[in-house]
Amino acid sequence: MAVSMIAPAAAFVAVVAVFPVVYSVYLSFRSATVSSSGTWTGLANYVGMFTDPDFRAALVNTAVFTAAGVAIEFGIGLAMALALHREFRGRGLARTTALLPWAFPVVVSAMMWRLMLQDQIGVVSWLVHSIGLTDKPILSDHTSLLIAAIGVDVWKTTPFVALLLLAGLQTIPGELNEAAQVDGASNLQRFVSVTLPMLRPAILVALLFRTLEAWSVYDLFWVMSDRGLPSLSTYVYSGVRVSQLGFARGDAAAVFVFVTSIAIALGYLLLFRSRDSEA
Secondary structure: OOHHHHHHHHHHHHHHHHHHHHHOOOOOOEEEEEEOOOOOOHHHHHOOOOOOHHHHHHHHHHHHHHHHHHHHHHHHHHHHHHHHHHOOOOOOHHHHOOOOHHHOOHHHHHHHHHHOOOOOOOHHHHHHHHOOOOOOEEEHHHHHHHHHHHHHHHHHHHHHHOOOOHHHHHHHHHHHHHHHHHHHHHHHHHHHHHHHHHHHHHHHHHHHHHHHHOOOOHHHHHOOOOOOOOOOOHHHHHHHOOOOHHHHHHHHHHHHHHHHHHHHHHHHHHHHHHHHOOO
C-alpha cells in the first residue's frame, strides 16, 4: 500500500531529476552532437576538456572566486550576525537594511556594479584610480575583474550568510552563556566554547549553500565581464550551445561540475561530522 502511494512521486522524480543526470553522464563518454548521441569515445571528452586552456582558466577562476568569496562572506556575515543579535534601539530597521543587497537579482547587481566600474564614468573606477590602487581599466584587466566579481558577490550574498547565522544564534539558549559568564568565562571564551559549537549546524548550512552556489557561478561573470571572464558554468554553456558545436566536451564539463559539487557537499558533511565526534 505504501509503495503504491509513493510510486507516482518516485516516478516523477526519476523522470525529472535522475534520468537527465544519468543520460548526461552517458553522453559525456560519447561523441555526442545536438542530433545524435554519437559513438563511444571513452575518456576522450574528459581528456580534451582538461587539456583545453579555456577550461583550465575557467577552473582557476571558479576556484579562486569560490574560496575567496565564501571565506570573506563567512567572516563578515558572522560579524554581522553577532552584531544584529545584540539588543539595541532600531535593531529591526538595521536587520532590514542589512538584507537589502540580497534582495537584488544577480543580473541587476552585476549590471549596476559594472556601470560603476566603467573606466570613464564609473564612480568606483574613479575612486580606485584616485587612490592609486591601479591605473588600468578594471573591466579590461583579468585580475582586477576577478577581484571586482568577488567584491560584488560579497556585497550581495553576505546578508544571506548573516541571515542564516543569525537564525542559528536565535536558537542558542541564553542560559548557556549566562552560566559560562557566572563561571568566569570571558567574552572570547564564551564565543569559542559556547557560541561556535552551538552554531555549527547553521555554519554548515551557510557554507554549504554558498560554496555550491559560488562553484556554479554563471550570471555574475557573464554580465559583469560581457563574456570575458570564464567560469565552469559559462564554459559548459559555451560548449553545449548549438552555435558552438562542442556538445560532447560541454557535456563532460557539466558532469564535472555535478560530480565536484557532490564532492564538495560530502566534504563539508564529513568535516563537520568529524568535528562533532571530536567534541
